[in-house]
Amino acid sequence: MSEQALKSSTATLTLSFPWTTAQDKGQVREVVEGVYWLRMPLPFALDHINLYLLRHEHGWVVVDTGMATDAGRAAWEHVFVELFAGQPILAVIVTHAHYDHSGLLGWLSERFQCPTYMTFGEFHSLGIQGPDNDGPNWAFLQFYRRAGVAESDINGMLAALGKSVYQVDMPQGYRRLREGQMLRIGTRRWQVVIGAGHSPEHACLYCEEDQLLISGDQVLPRITSSICITVTEPDANPLGDWFASLRRLQQLPDSVLVLPAHERPFRGLHLRLRQLRQHHDKHLEHLRSALVQPLSAEQARALLFPRVRNGFDHLMAMGETLAHLNYLMEEGAVRRELCESVWRYCLVQGVVQPKGLPEDIHL
Template sequence: MATQGLIYPVQKPAQGAAVELQPGVLWIRMPLPFKLDHVNLWALREGRGWAVVDTGVWTEQAMGAWEQLFADALGGLPITRIICTHRHADHAGLAGWLAERFDCELWMPHIEYHAAQTARQQGTSAPDSEVEFYRRAGWNESALSSFRTNYGGISSMIHPLPEQFCRMCDGDVLRIGDDDWEVIVGHGHTAEHACLYCAERQLFISGDQVLPLISSNVSVPPHHPESNPLGDWLTSMVRIRDKVSSEALVLPSHNECFLGLHTRIDDLVGSQQRLLVKLQDELRESRRSVDIFKCLFGRDIGMGDGIVLSLATGESRANLNCLIAMGHAERVVDHAGVEWYCATERRERVCG
């Protein structure tokens, strides 16, 4: 099947099950308790057992699925190491549980490991700085109250991580079984997202950095409000396109494995550049972060949408910060402390 230039050559496994992509490479489809109801995990045969890439969230459902996988797909063989692409709960949530069970090492990028540890320790009381971040974005009191009440819920889906880990850095080569996997770090979705590329097998584990049907969430976090993750993401995507073969089979964290990496990256980058142009036009009149949702996402997002509102606000701020960094927008703060954005008088088009 081909969709928008992409080809999906492998039938997806059932929830909680696995299929073999190549000898010694398994695709596991782990259930999630969210609207996006699955995350893809990968098992790579090495020596006496399996290295696993990403883990799923810490829930009874996911642990039960793993128990079945241990007996069936993994053939009773142990997990030899855990590799986490990044800090989010659907990727690192069960890393600590698996490490304890099999007494094996956890491999993660430095920033991602410590970010996951911080998320676990943040508790359920929303910091004033985070509440103020969303207030400045234009949230009303009802949304802010809901944010305080529900703060930290997803962090409970991360099992305590091991106190020690093995650091992965961009350019490292991991020897897994008989294969070399190069670590290619992407930015934007998180600060130090690790992808893995085996040139000999023509396999690219893209994590959340490159997805076939949806775009990665690229958000400004409340603790780093002046950051430019979208600019980092655009640079990373071009770099990945230049390093990874167009013939590689892409193994993403969501949806299905696909062929057409360069086509997908070109589409994602081009769409984002066009969106920045559209947003620049929208800012001919002053707008808050919450006023540009329809421009960015094609629909309004209500103040009662909870986590969706948080993600949308982070993405809107990422687009606005990117325009500011490019010299195409500026920010002013009103007497109530709310931030407003408008296009600068220079009207150059973002795409050049």
């Protein structure tokens, strides 16, 4: 099928949602026997996260924790009484390290004295801290100045990062999840399927018998997961990792019921994976057209994301823009030069050769 035909066929297809509406925040709904969907409140425009509660032999296994807020703790207290009825949490599985998925990890683990299960990359990402109350370090300031961000906007980003809701209650340790592992929880076997791009080593859980996929943020039905570059790894290529993950997830059956971290469960995995790829391809094409003349990352950001409401939006939009620029550089389609302390990106003329990994790193 041609690319144009693929786009046309995709445009006529729609996802299928078994539930027309979601339950209220703080409430639970049974998906299938022994698998419950908890809709947890978040203090943002994206006002909820979906957690999944799996009945085990003498208690429960929970997938993700919600944020470290009073509203999150109150929702859990309600679940402890109304659903768990005094039974304990036996283990906490965390799909990835982001604060809305792991914020209450230490609180739950300590309360029930139960183990945490995560991938290696995600556990160690928990320990990466942003700027503290003493202000940013030189690397943070240099990173955004070289991206062409104005000082006033850098200050707005710092203010957003300093909010306490972005903190994670750390556990003492963890049990490592690996690709292809089978987890026996209750009467089901869940296969660990690892993705990347949105986070370093994101764990999804696939139950072949019941055709269920707990997808975390790796596959969402309407919004697209953030694919960002930060000062932590400025030369990374998370968009390349994301595309590779989409190809691996395409190997799962299209018939699965996807249980995402946001919005409602849905069917139509393969369609959604194609839509996610097309979303980023549009951004890449926009950049290729614009970069016939040199632009800073901030100028490119204004083209891709012209409307940012606050410092947090600006931070995320810049991270996404840099991810697309880094992808194009690794493909060999774009080069950059440091001009007056700001990186300028420009399209490579002539035949494009993918760069891949350089033979030498020039420090």
